[in-house]
Amino acid sequence: MIQVQGLKKHFRFRHGLIxxxxxxxxxxxxxDGVSFDIKEGETLGLxxxxxxxxxxxxxxxxxxxxxxxxxxxxxxxxxxxxxKKELKAxxxxxxxxxxxxxxxxxxxxxxGSILEEPLRIHHVGNRDLRKQRVAEMxxxxxxxxxxxxxxxxELSGGQRQRISIGRALLLEPRFIVADExxxxxxxxxxxxxxxLMLSLKRDYGLTYLFISHDLDxxxxxxxxxxxxxxxxxxxxxxxxxxxxxxxxxYTRFLLTPAPRASEPALDGGVHFRDQxxxxxxxxxxxxxxxxxxxxxxxxxxxxxxxxHQVACHLAD
Amino acid sequence: xxxxLKVRDLHVVFETxxxxxxxxxxxxxxxxxNEAVGIxxxxxxxxxxxxxxxLRLQQPGKIVQGCVLxxxxxxxxxxxxxxxRIRGSxxxxxxxxxxxxxxxxxxxxxxxxxxxxxxxxxxxLWRTVWGQHKLDDVEVRREIDSVLQDLALGDxxxxxxxxxxxxxxxxxxxxxxxxxxxxxxxxxxxxxxxEPTTALDRATxxxxxxxxxxxxxRTAMLIISHDLDxxxxxxxxxxxxxxGSIVExxxxxxxxxxxxxxYTRLLLSCQKPRRGESLPPVSGDVxxxxxxxxxxxxxxxxxxxxxxxxxVKPSEFEVEGxxxxxxxxxxxxxx
Numbered sequence: 001m002i003q004v005q006g007l008k009k010h011f012r013f014r015h016g017l018i019x020x021x022x023x024x025x026x027x028x029x030x031x032d033g034v035s036f037d038i039k040e041g042e043t044l045g046l047x048x049x050x051x052x053x054x055x056x057x058x059x060x061x062x063x064x065x066x067x068x069x070x071x072x073x074x075x076x077x078x079x080x081x082x083x084k085k086e087l088k089a090x091x092x093x094x095x096x097x098x099x100x101x102x103x104x105x106x107x108x109x110x111x112g113s114i115l116e117e118p119l120r121i122h123h124v125g126n127r128d129l130r131k132q133r134v135a136e137m138x139x140x141x142x143x144x145x146x147x148x149x150x151x152x153x154e155l156s157g158g159q160r161q162r163i164s165i166g167r168a169l170l171l172e173p174r175f176i177v178a179d180e181x182x183x184x185x186x187x188x189x190x191x192x193x194x195x196l197m198l199s200l201k202r203d204y205g206l207t208y209l210f211i212s213h214d215l216d217x218x219x220x221x222x223x224x225x226x227x228x229x230x231x232x233x234x235x236x237x238x239x240x241x242x243x244x245x246x247x248x249x250y251t252r253f254l255l256t257p258a259p260r261a262s263e264p265a266l267d268g269g270v271h272f273r274d275q276x277x278x279x280x281x282x283x284x285x286x287x288x289x290x291x292x293x294x295x296x297x298x299x300x301x302x303x304x305x306x307x308h309q310v311a312c313h314l315a316d
Numbered sequence: 317x318x319x320x321l322k323v324r325d326l327h328v329v330f331e332t333x334x335x336x337x338x339x340x341x342x343x344x345x346x347x348x349x350n351e352a353v354g355i356x357x358x359x360x361x362x363x364x365x366x367x368x369x370x371l372r373l374q375q376p377g378k379i380v381q382g383c384v385l386x387x388x389x390x391x392x393x394x395x396x397x398x399x400x401r402i403r404g405s406x407x408x409x410x411x412x413x414x415x416x417x418x419x420x421x422x423x424x425x426x427x428x429x430x431x432x433x434x435x436x437x438x439x440x441l442w443r444t445v446w447g448q449h450k451l452d453d454v455e456v457r458r459e460i461d462s463v464l465q466d467l468a469l470g471d472x473x474x475x476x477x478x479x480x481x482x483x484x485x486x487x488x489x490x491x492x493x494x495x496x497x498x499x500x501x502x503x504x505x506x507x508x509x510x511e512p513t514t515a516l517d518r519a520t521x522x523x524x525x526x527x528x529x530x531x532x533x534r535t536a537m538l539i540i541s542h543d544l545d546x547x548x549x550x551x552x553x554x555x556x557x558x559x560g561s562i563v564e565x566x567x568x569x570x571x572x573x574x575x576x577x578x579y580t581r582l583l584l585s586c587q588k589p590r591r592g593e594s595l596p597p598v599s600g601d602v603x604x605x606x607x608x609x610x611x612x613x614x615x616x617x618x619x620x621x622x623x624x625x626x627x628v629k630p631s632e633f634e635v636e637g638x639x640x641x642x643x644x645x646x647x648x649x650x651x
Binding site: 049050051156157158184185186187188189190191192194195198213215216217219220221239240242253254 | 358359360488514517518519520542544582583586587588589590591595596598
């Protein structure tokens with residue numbers, strides 16, 4: 001359904017002499033040559049720590065950022081070369097749920113008009129029909145119709161996120177990008193929302209790209225899992241028995257339980273400023289198994305078992 | 317061991333146009349010296365109001381009933397001036413939002429130094445402003461070094477470089493550590509940390525937790541979080557909060573191994589979804605803190621509710637060292 005081929009998004013600095021001196025090529029490689037496919041009806045989970053480029057990848061895939069290189073195909077059509085009309089039709093089929101429900105809902109609109117807006121933009125039905133569709137959606141996301149006349153600030157975080165989900169679903173999309181939909185919510189509300197997203201997936205036959213830094217949730221919802229590190233996919237595999245089969249040292253690091261205080265914590269942090277000096281594997285400086293080869297040559301993403309790709313010299 | 321902090325029957329209310337919000341409804345809590353206590357509960361259960369009330373920062377909320385005994389003194393009845401001497405120097409707070417807790421226009425070193433000067437002046441802001449105790453740079457540096465050493469930050473970062481940096485130049489995890497260091501500079505007797513691991517990614521979460529684990533046993537801590545990992549790794553005892561009251565409290569290991577209150581069981585079952593298993597059914601929405609159901613506030617969502625639950629608010633029953641506010645463990649539950 002979706003094919004991402006060698007997608008790149010580099011951000012260029014225009015300002016600041018010092019920043020320019022630090023990055024001689026004036027570039028931060030937020031997404032650097034990412035390729036993967038998502039099949040119809042599948043949920044692909046994308047994990048990685050903050051700052052690894054997950055959100056940039058999602059936005060670039062949807063053409064909310066213009067990519068530096070690479071292609072994104074939706075049902076065989078190149079999203080990047082679409083004209084205005086085609087793009088608008090695409091926007092109907094591809095929807096996104098953002099992380100921060102606080103800033104994605106217009107504070108001055110009532111929830112009723114927030115939900116109706118996408119229908120209005122795409123000229124769906126007349127007023128009465130739209131109202132009816134909105135009311136049906138409120139029922140699906142399990143919110144009382146009394147909320148329709150309220151404003152986003154009157155809702156709790158979990159309720160706001162339900163509205164975001166409802167708004168994304170109103171146009172009956174085929175593919176949904178959910179960027180950290182559960183971030184900042186407490187476990188009970190997250191469980192409710194997760195349940196909602198999964199039941200809607202069954203009802204509508206949706207395809208999800210589920211982005212999160214929470215491995216447990218991603219492992220729960222996904223059919224396949226992609227692990228991202230510093231702008232690259234380092235491992236992509238079946239979610240089935242992910243914990244025991246993951247091979248990349250970075251994935252293993254994410255899977256380790258919290259360390260005791262006596263052990264020094266491995267710093268997996270992202271430091272884009274080191275990027276210029278580095279050749280070879282981006283994880284090699286922090287990798288416990290790093291060899292000479294790792295420091296010199298960047299490992300390509302290769303298939304070690306059917307359906308399991310790893311970018312590591314040592315995996316086989 | 318002697319109790320450092322004793323909260324008894326604390327009621328905090330907020331007057332709003334929609335009605336009286338009862339954020340805390342009879343909270344009982346004990347923290348012994350050098351003990352780490354975790355407070356768990358969903359958003360909106362009153363965790364934040366509870367710790368703010370301990371510092372008397374709950375305004376515009378009002379403490380209408382109950383007492384907060386800290387080292388024998390009732391903080392709920394102290395004047396603002398006396399509270400100033402307690403805030404920061406006796407009870408220190410590490411806030412959740414590390415991005416806004418530091419002043420963007422001063423370097424880390426200046427801000428740490430300021431915290432130290434305030435402590436040297438006994439927490440009195442007036443005296444600090446008029447500079448009765450000025451510190452020389454060498455002394456400030458020595459104290460900062462010793463705290464950073466305590467936190468084992470000396471090995472991770474170059475201290476000189478860190479002190480000259482502005483908050484925006486640091487990563488989220490580093491800012492969090494600076495905040496903890498700042499709180500510790502005052503050598504507080506109680507350290508309160510509000511959601512210390514949310515808003516951090518996993519690698520940084522682990523580092524932050526390791527840091528709290530180092531502090532365990534050296535200072536009393538109150539750690540507020542809804543993350544099971546954070547509490548089980550850093551706390552000796554845990555209190556579970558629902559609808560403004562504490563429904564279960566006891567040794568963390570016991571509560572996590574044998575959760576007794578139905579709400580605790582629900583909360584723990586929602587922690588980690590396991591692949592292949594279905595999600596625990598969660599009914600109902602977050603409690604409305606204005607219009608409480610009669611009796612036990614959890615009974616509309618509880619699968620084991622009995623008739624007594626909707627009539628009488630349960631008191632605390634002690635079961636194997638754990639205090640549970642649930643009728644299942646009272647007379648009615650046994651019969």
